[in-house]
Amino acid sequence: MTHKLVLLAVLFSFIILTSCSSTTKNNWNDTVKQVSSGVVSIQIDVPVSFDGKWNSSGYGTGFIVDAARGIILTNRHIVTPGPVTAKAILINNEEIDLTPLYIDPVHDFGFYQYDPSQIKHLQPHQFKLSKKNPIVGQEIRIIGNDAGQKISILDGTIARLDRAAPSYGRGRYNDFNISYIQAATASTGGSSGSPVIDIQGEVVALNAGSQTKSANAFYLPLEKIKIALKKLQANEEITRGTIQTTFNTKPYAELKRLGLNETLEIKYREQFPEQLGLLVVKSIIPDSSAAESLAVGDILLAINEQEIAEFSSLESNFNDNVNQRINLSVLRRGTPLSVSINVDDLNTITPSAFLKFDGGIFHNLSYQQARHFNKPISGVYVAISAGSFKQAGVPHKSVITEFNGVHVDNVEDFDKQLSLIVDDTKVHLRYFSLNDPNTSDYALVEINKTWFEHSYCQKSTALGYWPCSQSSQVVKAVVKTDASNNTKSMAVSNNPEHALVTVNFTSPYSIQGRSGKHSSSGTGVIVDRQKGWIVVPRSVVFTSLGDVKLIFNNRVEVKGKVEYIHPLHNLSLVSYEPSSVSHISVAEVVLSKKPIKQGETIRQIGLNYDGVVEYRETNVDTIDELWLTQFKVPQFIEKNIDAISLVNPNMSIDGILVNKANEVLALWTMFEESNGNDVNTALTGMSAEYIKELMLLNEGQERIYSIDLNLTKIAPVDALQMGLPDKWLGKLAQQNPHTDKLLAIYNVAESSKSAEVFKRGDILLAINDVPVSDFRQVELLTQSPEVAVTYFSEGKVHSQKLTTALLNGQDIKQVFYWSGLYLHSPHRAAQQQGNVSDDGVYVASYSYGSPATRYGLYAMQRIVEIDGKPINTTDDFVQAVKGKEHQSSVLIKTLDFKNNSRVITLRVDNNYWPFFEIKYTDGKWEKIDHLVDQESRT
Numbered sequence: 001m002t003h004k005l006v007l008l009a010v011l012f013s014f015i016i017l018t019s020c021s022s023t024t025k026n027n028w029n030d031t032v033k034q035v036s037s038g039v040v041s042i043q044i045d046v047p048v049s050f051d052g053k054w055n056s057s058g059y060g061t062g063f064i065v066d067a068a069r070g071i072i073l074t075n076r077h078i079v080t081p082g083p084v085t086a087k088a089i090l091i092n093n094e095e096i097d098l099t100p101l102y103i104d105p106v107h108d109f110g111f112y113q114y115d116p117s118q119i120k121h122l123q124p125h126q127f128k129l130s131k132k133n134p135i136v137g138q139e140i141r142i143i144g145n146d147a148g149q150k151i152s153i154l155d156g157t158i159a160r161l162d163r164a165a166p167s168y169g170r171g172r173y174n175d176f177n178i179s180y181i182q183a184a185t186a187s188t189g190g191s192s193g194s195p196v197i198d199i200q201g202e203v204v205a206l207n208a209g210s211q212t213k214s215a216n217a218f219y220l221p222l223e224k225i226k227i228a229l230k231k232l233q234a235n236e237e238i239t240r241g242t243i244q245t246t247f248n249t250k251p252y253a254e255l256k257r258l259g260l261n262e263t264l265e266i267k268y269r270e271q272f273p274e275q276l277g278l279l280v281v282k283s284i285i286p287d288s289s290a291a292e293s294l295a296v297g298d299i300l301l302a303i304n305e306q307e308i309a310e311f312s313s314l315e316s317n318f319n320d321n322v323n324q325r326i327n328l329s330v331l332r333r334g335t336p337l338s339v340s341i342n343v344d345d346l347n348t349i350t351p352s353a354f355l356k357f358d359g360g361i362f363h364n365l366s367y368q369q370a371r372h373f374n375k376p377i378s379g380v381y382v383a384i385s386a387g388s389f390k391q392a393g394v395p396h397k398s399v400i401t402e403f404n405g406v407h408v409d410n411v412e413d414f415d416k417q418l419s420l421i422v423d424d425t426k427v428h429l430r431y432f433s434l435n436d437p438n439t440s441d442y443a444l445v446e447i448n449k450t451w452f453e454h455s456y457c458q459k460s461t462a463l464g465y466w467p468c469s470q471s472s473q474v475v476k477a478v479v480k481t482d483a484s485n486n487t488k489s490m491a492v493s494n495n496p497e498h499a500l501v502t503v504n505f506t507s508p509y510s511i512q513g514r515s516g517k518h519s520s521s522g523t524g525v526i527v528d529r530q531k532g533w534i535v536v537p538r539s540v541v542f543t544s545l546g547d548v549k550l551i552f553n554n555r556v557e558v559k560g561k562v563e564y565i566h567p568l569h570n571l572s573l574v575s576y577e578p579s580s581v582s583h584i585s586v587a588e589v590v591l592s593k594k595p596i597k598q599g600e601t602i603r604q605i606g607l608n609y610d611g612v613v614e615y616r617e618t619n620v621d622t623i624d625e626l627w628l629t630q631f632k633v634p635q636f637i638e639k640n641i642d643a644i645s646l647v648n649p650n651m652s653i654d655g656i657l658v659n660k661a662n663e664v665l666a667l668w669t670m671f672e673e674s675n676g677n678d679v680n681t682a683l684t685g686m687s688a689e690y691i692k693e694l695m696l697l698n699e700g701q702e703r704i705y706s707i708d709l710n711l712t713k714i715a716p717v718d719a720l721q722m723g724l725p726d727k728w729l730g731k732l733a734q735q736n737p738h739t740d741k742l743l744a745i746y747n748v749a750e751s752s753k754s755a756e757v758f759k760r761g762d763i764l765l766a767i768n769d770v771p772v773s774d775f776r777q778v779e780l781l782t783q784s785p786e787v788a789v790t791y792f793s794e795g796k797v798h799s800q801k802l803t804t805a806l807l808n809g810q811d812i813k814q815v816f817y818w819s820g821l822y823l824h825s826p827h828r829a830a831q832q833q834g835n836v837s838d839d840g841v842y843v844a845s846y847s848y849g850s851p852a853t854r855y856g857l858y859a860m861q862r863i864v865e866i867d868g869k870p871i872n873t874t875d876d877f878v879q880a881v882k883g884k885e886h887q888s889s890v891l892i893k894t895l896d897f898k899n900n901s902r903v904i905t906l907r908v909d910n911n912y913w914p915f916f917e918i919k920y921t922d923g924k925w926e927k928i929d930h931l932v933d934q935e936s937r938t
Contacts, residue, residue, distance in 0.1 A: 038125030040088035047912035050082025055849035061144035074193030079110030099464030130202035144194025156185035181219040240346035241318035244285035259334030272309040287376035293339035302329040358387030392443040402430035451508035498587035507546035510845035513635025529588040541572040554611040564698035567807035592663035606655025628673035644685025705804040708752035713741040766790035820850020834897040840864040865893035
């Protein structure tokens with residue numbers, strides 16, 4: 001009988017457990033279904049780097065905590081401390097615009113606000129923040145957008161309530177002075193800001209982060225979030241105090257080693273039974289009020305005679321006593337101390353403005369970053385180093401302390417000094433870096449106000465963004481010249497080394513396939529002393545849109561000007577004011593009238609990386625086709641030229657090759673080619689006859705035409721096997737006895753007239769009935785609007801008239817910056833290498849955190865249609881986008897290099913991405929702002 005009772009009891013227990021399990025499952029299903037409509041996916045675009053966060057586009061999660069007022073709770077790092085553009089996507093795919101409402105200065109929570117009237121087709125759930133504290137062992141669910149997937153549901157069980165705040169790395173945002181909740185839910189990117197709910201659907205915590213190498217996730221407790229929300233709902237100010245000190249919790253075993261006696265241990269264990277230790281000073285910001293009184297390792301016992309053992313009470317005391325003094329009781333190595341410390345206002349030491357200058361972003365050093373540097377909250381934080389600051393070696397995430405001989409405490413001091421400085425002035429600067437904060441570094445920065453705006457931007461909660469006010473008009477430096485210092489009084493030299501000049505070039509924008517983030521340097525050669533003309537590789541000066549600096553004799557630096565870019569070859573012509581170097585020896589080279597020959601003895605003269613002249617006697621090895629690997633991104637690359645190789649050359653210099661009479665036979669210069677994702681520099685010789693041509697082109701004495709063919713040399717045997725008649729070998733040999741190869745078509749640009757005649761693999765035989773087998777010969781014979789070509793194709797010899805393309809030294813004459821895109825007309829390299837036409841506008845590059853990256857409009861595409869209107873020219877583009885209102889939608893059609901079409905929609909952001917143009921007019925570049933009315937921007 002007893003045995004039967006036991007079996008019945010086991011069966012009864014199994015039925016109850018099964019029933020409970022089924023009920024729990026059903027309850028969770030019902031709960032998730034009930035609350036899911038209140039969870040939103042948040043798309044954020046961060047337009048400028050700020051407080052350690054890079055400009056970028058990302059996503060996260062939020063949930064509605066006040067449907068009537070339109071308030072969404074999420075993480076601080078989703079709201080972001082700086083400018084942000086955000087929108088939320090509801091469960092039914094409706095989109096609503098978000099504006100930042102509040103972020104906590106320290107803890108990882110913040111609020112967005114939306115207009116409830118924007119939601120048309122859904123009654124979203126409003127989450128309730130639980131009044132109960134979570135407990136260990138409590139079953140939970142996370143409803144969010146894990147890994148960017150909409151509405152992902154993760155389950156878990158709370159394991160800890162006293163987990164230290166997670167560390168996301170040095171220089172980044174990190175929470176502190178708080179204990180986190182931990183559970184194993186394996187959440188990943190995108191679930192930040194998700195609600196952690198209980199079985200009733202109430203929020204018990206806010207998901208904040210996770211470990212990449214484990215399933216652990218970290219949640220923020222709700223206590224301070226609730227207080228902040230209530231104050232927001234009541235339109236009250238949220239006061240936040242700090243003593244600029246970081247605490248951590250230490251267990252009693254370690255507290256004993258720090259000096260805690262047994263009496264105090266018993267007292268605090270009894271008074272705070274749930275706490276496993278006390279708060280200990282971990283770090284203190286130097287020069288703060290606490291730094292005068294506290295020390296690392298101090299055990300905190302009480303504030304204003306109230307015993308303290310956990311972070312919540314600690315923070316409440318700070319918040320209740322902003323701008324007042326509080327008394328702290330601490331234990332230092334067993335000795336009790338009472339100290340008085342002033343409580344600072346966290347809101348006033350949190351950056352709320354930034355400065356844009358020369359492409360860089362600057363703002364006050366924040367409390368967050370000061371903790372990483374272990375420095376006082378003073379100085380100007382370099383969020384992004386760009387332009388002249390980057391060239392001077394000032395790194396990202398450094399702090400400027402002195403500028404122009406003045407100590408700068410904040411960005412306003414820095415802005416004032418910048419406004420006083422004349423353009424092109426060199427300024428002394430001192431800073432310290434994140435990697436070495438205890439060393440005061442020095443930099444000499446040349447102020448450049450030409451290419452980028454100088455503006456001061458300040459946070460506006462009312463407007464929902466950070467409006468900017470531009471600085472006053474740029475004052476250019478006055479160039480002082482002495483009338484007596486004319487060209488006749490220059491220090492003339494016949495030494496070829498005095499004709500060598502170091503050329504430094506920077507282009508501010510990423511255009512024509514080249515990055516605007518790097519400067520380039522090489523050796524230039526003075527070809528006309530009186531006119532101040534210098535020939536330099538096009539690999540160094542690739543465009544006229546940029547700044548040229550010339551260094552003479554490794555001592556004197558002057559500003560240069562780009563005069564002409566050779567359309568076909570690796571040459572550019574820059575100039576300088578001759579009177580600016582009248583006090584030093586300057587020479588101009590003499591160009592040899594005889595071509596360089598194989599085996600000839602020559603002298604190699606050039607400048608090394610330090611600007612020092614080096615020589616080498618050697619011989620010409622070979623003169624043959626230069627073959628360079630094409631770049632993935634279309635940009636200029638040398639083609640159709642014979643290069644000069646030397647026997648045992650000096651590969652550490654670039655400059656000139658001269659004969660015994662010191663006449664220049666060739667340039668020894670740099671050519672660029674692709675090396676995977678990097679750029680490889682090849683040093684080789686280039687005949688001096690191209691220099692003469694460049695000078696004549698610049699003076700307008702010659703025009704240059706091209707048949708737009710990429711040629712290569714092939715052996716006669718290959719041509720004969722293709723069926724070329726033997727007689728053509730005789731004709732070619734008679735015309736060019738020293739040439740033993742033929743010219744084949746390697747590529748032809750589809751947009752050119754040559755594409756109507758030639759195909760890849762054809763052999764070019766003659767121009768205007770003159771047999772050709774040499775690159776330079778082809779160029780010289782095609783210098784007219786129309787030529788007759790003879791070529792071999794598909795087993796037959798053909799003759800036909802061909803229209804050539806007239807080229808000039810200005811590949812592009814307009815650059816647009818719109819929605820985070822740099823655009824210009826399809827440049828020559830794009831047309832040839834990408835085989836695209838010259839219709840539309842070419843996307844040269846894009847900025848992170850912009851509408852372009854948000855909606856997937858990337859580089860190496862052509863915009864050919866906007867809102868149904870064809871875009872054939874740059875004027876078409878201006879008319880199509882100029883005056884577009886803020887947040888208005890634009891329908892864009894693009895074509896890639898394979899002529900695949902794509903249609904995307906993009907929302908214009910005039911607040912952070914205003915439309916401007918750089919236009920080349922009368923020999924100079926001018927900026928044109930295509931601003932819309934302020935009403936439409938706000």
